[in-house]
Amino acid sequence: MKRKKSPRTPSLRHHKATGQGFVELDGRRVYLGAIDNPEIRERYHRTIAESESNGRRLPVDPHDITVAELLAAFGRHAATYYGSASGESAQFRLATRPLKRLYGTARVVDFGQPALKSVRQQFIDNGGARSYVNSLTGRIRRVVRWGVENEIVPPGALHGLEAVAGIRAGRMEIRECEPVTAAPAATVEATLPHRTPTLCGMVQGQRLTGMRPSELCIMRGCDLDTTGTVWVYPQVA
Numbered sequence: 001m002k003r004k005k006s007p008r009t010p011s012l013r014h015h016k017a018t019g020q021g022f023v024e025l026d027g028r029r030v031y032l033g034a035i036d037n038p039e040i041r042e043r044y045h046r047t048i049a050e051s052e053s054n055g056r057r058l059p060v061d062p063h064d065i066t067v068a069e070l071l072a073a074f075g076r077h078a079a080t081y082y083g084s085a086s087g088e089s090a091q092f093r094l095a096t097r098p099l100k101r102l103y104g105t106a107r108v109v110d111f112g113q114p115a116l117k118s119v120r121q122q123f124i125d126n127g128g129a130r131s132y133v134n135s136l137t138g139r140i141r142r143v144v145r146w147g148v149e150n151e152i153v154p155p156g157a158l159h160g161l162e163a164v165a166g167i168r169a170g171r172m173e174i175r176e177c178e179p180v181t182a183a184p185a186a187t188v189e190a191t192l193p194h195r196t197p198t199l200c201g202m203v204q205g206q207r208l209t210g211m212r213p214s215e216l217c218i219m220r221g222c223d224l225d226t227t228g229t230v231w232v233y234p235q236v237a
């Protein structure tokens with residue numbers, strides 16, 4: 001199998017007409033000052049290092065980052081951190097779809113309270129319930145907060161968005177979610193014959209203890225205190 005060659009590092013070149021040193025990166029010439037300046041080599045190596053750390057692209061001024069560029073960077077992060085097929089990544093895609101469509105070319109620093117409320121209105125117009133709209137709106141703030149944390153956008157990009165409070169019950173014409181209630185006991189019983197013994201035990205364990213599924217999944221036999229008549233699982237408060 002033929003080994004793939006590593007990209008060649010651009011060399012420091014001399015622009016004779018102006019007497020400056022320059023390097024070509026990302027299809028652009030970056031001028032580094034007079035070629036006979038003792039600091040020219042340091043500037044050259046610093047520019048190359050910054051380009052390498054940015055995926056062989058020139059660093060962009062955080063104030064000039066567009067919404068679409070921030071979303072692309074966050075998408076790469078989410079695919080690694082949450083997994084591209086995870087429910088969390090899917091919710092972020094739902095939250096940012098109207099954001100990209102309406103404000104993709106806008107700078108993140110120009111995306112303020114009115115713009116966030118406009119995107120939020122899209123969620124409402126699409127029939128979202130109040131809690132779901134608040135959740136999606138919060139995800140947009142989380143994307144910008146991640147950009148600030150990783151110095152992709154300046155801190156000021158988040159300040160205005162934090163001032164947009166969640167929609168409170170009864171304050172806007174927006175539907176409420178139906179309360180989530182427990183499944184009828186008869187329905188649960190009817191499903192048990194179709195489950196594996198392990199799943200049956202988990203379902204019955206949840207019914208008896210009120211444990212969350214995540215708590216039940218991590219429970220091990222060695223974690224149980226079986227010395228008494230009633231078994232005790234100390235990890236669950």
